Amino acid sequence: MSAASRFDRGHTDDLMSFLAAGPSPYHAVAETAERLEKAGFRQVAETDAWDGTHGGRYVLRGGAIVAWYVPEGAEPHTPFHIVGAHTDSPSLRVKPRPDSGAHGWRQVAVEIYGGPLLNSWLDRDLGLAGRLTLRDGSSVLVNVDRPLLRVPQLAIHLDRSVGAEGLKLDKQRHMQPVWGLGDDVLEGDLIAFLEQEAGLAAGSVAGWDLMAHPVEPPAYLGRDRELVAGPRMDNLLSVHAGAAALAAVATSGAPLTRIPVLAAFDHEENGSQSDT
Template sequence: MTWDPADPRPRTDEVTEGLARYLDASPSPFHAVERAAALLGEQGFTEVAETAPTPRQPGRYLVRRGGSLLAWSTERAEGAATPFRVVGAHTDSPNLRVKPHPDGVRAGWHTLGVEVYGGPLLTSWLDRDLGLSGRVAVRTPEGVDTRLFHTDEPLLRVSQLAIHLDRSQVTEGVRLNPQQHLAPHWALSDGLDFAAWLADHVGADVGDVLGWDAMTHDLTPARRIGRDADLLASARLDNLATAYAGVRAVAHAVDCPGGSPWVPVLALFDHEEVGSTSERGAQSTFLPAWLERIVLAADGTREDYLRALAGSVVASGDMAHATHPHYADRHEPDHRIRMNGGPVLKVNANLRYATDAVGAAHFRLACEQAGVPLQTYVNRTDLPCGSTVGPMTSALTGATTVDFGAPTLSMHSTREVCGVADQAMYAATLAAFLAPA
């Protein structure tokens, strides 16, 4: 990542190329966090173990917990009660995850049992070359070690039924039973079972493989598309596009000249797609516990921590629905969202999004500071609205919170689409939010 610290407006091509590399290197939440940590390390952030004392020296730090990450800087803090500016996002995306006993044989085909994670568009997983990634828990003389694995070899495929054998697919659409129809096939002959393949892949004995968090991913790389190459198509744009923009923003916030005395924080959470209820999800104590540790390490008190939260602002980022050209009737007619039209403020009166007037004002000011346009998304009143990490983060911290996103089509498909210009505007806005003038 390179830019002029005095200018938060990054070049569109540079942001797009960086995002594409990040997407391709991050097939799982664990790899997304690993790559984010590496990028932040290049900007002077030091990794801290959760079991180690919280650093007391002002500086740039990050901590990992599985597929989640927090990064912060105390270099400009003015006392223990300095408020926080937090950008939140999530690292997980809907996919197919390998079961504990996955090996099966169906009509002579060797298949892998998978479970649907989150809410993917299931038909988008058909007839694609799929790889595998995740982490493995391995027995060692010292206890348990975790090792990441990532293979982009075309190992798996979920083949669709030929039209000749079910012509109702034309008139009624493809109907998939996740148990019956989604187990990928990966071999015809007898050989390694999955545990043995995994052990070989991470350099362990099969008897020492104690568990895995393994998932499939589409092998098509991120690339620019369209007549004018002004769109980016990729897997996992929801929500790694926000994660990458957040990484850029916090790295910029610690280097830009001037600015207000805030503690900039980046919070990347796992498990948003399945409700965030885990030890590293947004409903966990991961964020509030570490915010308190930061205050206490500055010789603050519980009173100082609560004062800091009272003045803090959280920006919760998740991709937003661009208005679809073929389904415009599924969108609120007075809130059209245009691709490459700028960041999107997300509002819902029933608090599926956490945005209120004060939070919206802070985000609008960030857009003005960055010199980018702002769009506003509201769901159709007669359709259910999705949600984000925003409401739960707001409830856990008591901080003013705003929900936002970048325009996207085909959300939850194996291959989503976003605007190229939007990504530079996205990163610039978050940089301005974390370092307000």
């Protein structure tokens, strides 16, 4: 039996597209909202009065989204079915003063976000994605989805003990990616580059929430391609499943006895202490 006949790839194909479209929580939320819009959902603002009429709605805040579908005939006492997930993943986050470097290398200053396996970030092609906040108070998403950064591992000739003692990584000294050559560290260099990438005027960016991401796409593995590999499975897999299920019930026309809800929050990886 061929792999095509053994496996229905409809859901996993869609999951892989979702993973690729979500290099940051902000992009994941935007992708989720777009998919729900296609299923007939509409956005409501936190500050507006919400009605309980039939239909799908969602509310956004930063990298978080809460969406629900009110079925026909729902009463005030109709119970909820809630799927909880989070949009963030362990990563390398850009610091407030990102321009760094030493010994002829230009680097981007990053901090460890969540609990990533540090060695898994070594010698990988990394892009940069997230949200830029402008001086007028608005914000835009940016995604440099090409090899831009790299956290290089020392050659064995410079780290003779690694074979016997194992790899030892210091979060502050060893995890700062390189992105160019030069002895001069120019303050504002990275953000000026991202302004150009996003088509913004020079000096228009006032703040940022940016993170590195591997640029290799999700893929099927194995002889029969029955294994799926991809970044940010923790926890975009659950966000995708919840959004797909919510869109399916909203368009199925089947009677519902509960109000289905998707609650996908940001910042779970560092303790869920934010307002998103």
